[in-house]
Amino acid sequence: MIGKVEKYLLDKIQEGGTIHITLLDPEKVTPQSASKTAREVETCNTAAIMVGGSTLTSTSHLDDVVKAIKKAVKIPVILFPNNITGICRHADAIWFMSLLNSSDPYFIAGAQVWGAPLIKKFDLEVIPLGYIIVGESSAVSVVGRACPIPYNKPELAAAHALAAQYFGMRFVYLEAGSGAKQPPTNDMIKTVKEFVNVPLIVGGGIRTSHQVREAVDAGADIIVTGTVVEESGRVRDLIGELVDCAKLGGARDDSV
Ligand code: 1GP
Helix, strand or coil, rough: CHHHHHHHHHHHHHHHCCCEEEEEEECHCCCCCCCHHHHHHHHHCCEEECCCCCCCCCCCHHHHHHHHHHHHHCCEEEEEECCCCHHCCCCCCEEEEECCCCCCCCHHHHHHHHHHHHHCCCCCCCEEEEEEEEECCCHHHCCCEEECEECCCCCHHHHHHHHHHCCCCEEEEEEECCCCCCCCCCCHHHHHHHHHHCCCEEEEECCCCHHHHHHHHHCEEEEEEEEEHHCCCCCCHHHHHHHHHHCCCCCCCCCC
């Protein structure tokens, strides 16, 4: 069943075209810094905050970070877990994600099995997501034991994305890894969009408004950025610029 947060994302894409989501890595923030950043990006019209990273963080720290963000902003907080330790009762929703090109069944369905009862207990909204790692080796590909899909093999990304859709996953995420030298290519985004009709999330290595514009033009429905927020002293300018670019996508009927 489609919950409140998912409906909110779908409506936003339907009405205004591509949306932007800010990713905060709990390992790299304090509750104070997270709430400050969240407030700043909310005023720049980012659509939601995702919380997650590739390394493990203590559950009490994750709790404190999510609670602080929730207190600071009205936009939804969506967990982006790399393991069962990424589940937190204070968030609005969780990407229930399967790393489709992992060679380890734990990251395809194992962690999900062990995490599911906790998600139910916490009454978190679940958004099923097919997660596909592309490009070069990265922290997320190492941790998730994935064999990243080469940038020049878009048809392989499309096959994974189509399988995700056939499994009933309602979003697909093309991930180049946080801080990647190069985001998923336009060709890859375009090819995946030709194959699937679920919303496509693109992230990893996006740092400039030019890159956002390219991803929007290629068909991304959601753009995720994390590193630029962590590294830049001018969060407001940068996110504002990225969000404006994401909006250039305009409303479209084929996105959902
Ligand atoms: C990583 O796709 C996200 O999971 C965001 O990547 O940190 O490179 O923006 P960046």
